[in-house]
Amino acid sequence: MHSYRAKLIVYTCLFMVFLTGSTFYSYHYIQKVLSDESFLHLKRMSQVLISQLEYKKKELQHYCQVITNNLQLKEYLFIVTKVSNDPQPLQDMYRTQFGELPLQRHIIIGSNDKIISGKEHKDLYKVLKDRWKKLPANTFYINGDKGLELVSYHHVTYKDELTGVVAVSYSLNGYWLRQINRNTDGQLFIDYANFATTKLRDTPTLASPKTFVRNHQTFQAIQVLLRPAMTELPEVWFGLPDSDLSERLTEHRIIALSSMIIVMVIILSYGLVVIRNFNRPLSRLIELTREVTDGNFPKLEKSEKKDEFSTLTNHFADMLLALRKKQDEVNQAHAELEQTAITDSLTGLYNRRQLNDVFPKLLAQSRRNKQTVCCALIDLDHFKRINDQHGHLAGDTVLQYFSSQLISASRENDYLFRMGGEEFLILTLSELPVGMVSLAEKIRKNIEQSTVLYEDQEIHFTISSGVSCADPDMDSDASIREMLTRADTALYEAKQKGRNMVITKRIQAYTLTEARKQGQQ
């Protein structure tokens, strides 16, 4: 994994893994929070229920006190217990006075423990019988013949004498349960199949939460302890519908998953865009670097963007531009240098070194085209004298003049060399070697008739030429050596014979021997 692209991909994948993990963790965490909150909510609502139960207790106690504080009841009970055995007046009075109270049952017990009113409520009597004298008032729960009930009793006294007790009860029945449901959005479950196993006096301990199903709805319930109790009570549970929690969890799950998918898609897309935007310019730059290494300086378009890669690209573009300029300069300098290396600085003609480069090519060409390489070696007559008489600068002028004459007289495919000092060479490829003789002669005549002006001085001079041709059978070095020797011999002869003339040596159209031909094939 060396490339940044791979690293970016790995980082993106790691980030997505992290995101997925975070999402699942948050979902799990939220699920737990929701469950805990749901449980706390259940507990709070159960507290509401308990407060309502407490309110009911107080209400019942109040009714009981209202009844037992009633003077008429006190008097009647007194009469019934102390004087008359006829309970009817008391019963009638109770019915008239208190019959409309929202109470389930009532029982009046005389001080002699006999039931004066409410004989049918034997279960209630049984609970009260041994207890009511111990405390002047009490409120508690029982599981009576009518089911779960809240009972409150209060002593009745008349003129500071205890005459009996009145007990009244509320039934925790459907109506009351419906009220609970309305106020708490929950439901009460009375489990008559299970009775609270704790004894009445024990410190109550709550059972673990339970699940109930009613009308196809699931309820999470916690136990509600009804205290104090005078009989074993069925388990009472308060539950809230699970649907709310389930809905919330489902909703959260959907949101979490959707968010995760959306974010992952966004991250992927963005990651791909980033990778592409990273990779493309990088690849381009790598390619450019390779090209630069290869010696090319391609043009690079600048970018309008401001990011790092664009900045780098723009700098790269500037660098390439600079390099290209430098390359051009170098090339130019190289060309100039090369030119300098192969040309004579004074005359602009090729120098002798270039002859070694040109001749082999001409020789090879001559073999192919069945042409002859010929040369004319030219030397300025009495050049030393010109320098002595007119100065070296004048001599340079003469040399430059001669060069220009050479250039104007020569043909396009003629190569002009300054061999050194005042010695020049014309090299050409032609089918008819005599053409070189004609050229040499022409040049001689031109020079003979021309005058060089230097600082108001007229300088006349002549030239001598030796013309020769190369032997195509020979290799290049030998051939040029041999040709130059002959040309030099011819020039020498021209000098010996009085200068200002053209002498030729073995100028003939050479043809390749059969051996040479085979070699070329």
Added chain:
Amino acid sequence: MYQFTSMTRICCVIFLLVFSLDIAHATDDPADEGEIIGAGAHFSWVIFNTLKADLEKKTGKKITLYGKNSMLGQGCNAGIKNALSHTHDHQRFGFVCCDLSEQEIAEKHIQVHPLALEPILILVNKENPVSDLSVEQIRDIFSGRITNWADVGGNNEPIVVITRLHCKSRPGHWKTILPSHKDFRKERLNVKSADDMINRMNAFKSAIGHIGSTWNFGDDSQVKAIRVNHIEPTAANLANGKYPFFRKLSAVTSLEPGDDITKLIKEVQTGSAFHSLTRRYQLLPLSPQQN
């Protein structure tokens, strides 16, 4: 500097006095002026209430009466208190159903204007077959010596004694039955008002109680008055002393009750309407001298 002369000072004082009195008068309830207010025990209230229209005509004053179904402690005492609050501008008097002692009259600086003797009816439930009891039987029943109707010719049922022992420190009234509240049976009901008495009597078939004859029983009453020693509780039997249980109904005023109240009471005492009333309720009218 201005010198205050003596005359000026006197005028200022007089002015201030008059102004104060004026303020004092201004705080009085204007509604009380021209009105006579009477309050007291129920049974005397019945008399004045029955004669109210007549009395208003006679006095030319509006009469307001309080005391209907008075509770224990709010009858005779309220009457005395009302009488004592009488002023020239706020005419008040009271009415009582008890005989007031000389000592009390002197201590409280009141005048008692006797109106009538009222028979105290001995009541039993209508369903009780007993209609006649002797004084001794009655006293034995109320004292607790007799506890079952069967002992006095009735059904075999325990007797429920209901009393209303008001004005315990005053003579007469229920004390004609037994002289002290301590003499009464402990296991009894002592109600606070006459209305309660009747309610309890209605409820308990085996009850026995007592009430003044001016009580309006109503058509749905479940009680009846019995004869005592075969004697009916009538005014005539009071007059001849045959009927033993009674009380004195009186009006009570301050020592200077004012003309209107005096006239009013006199009218009650002597007026024909009152005598008509007495016949209805078997009251024995008392002359003004019978204190």
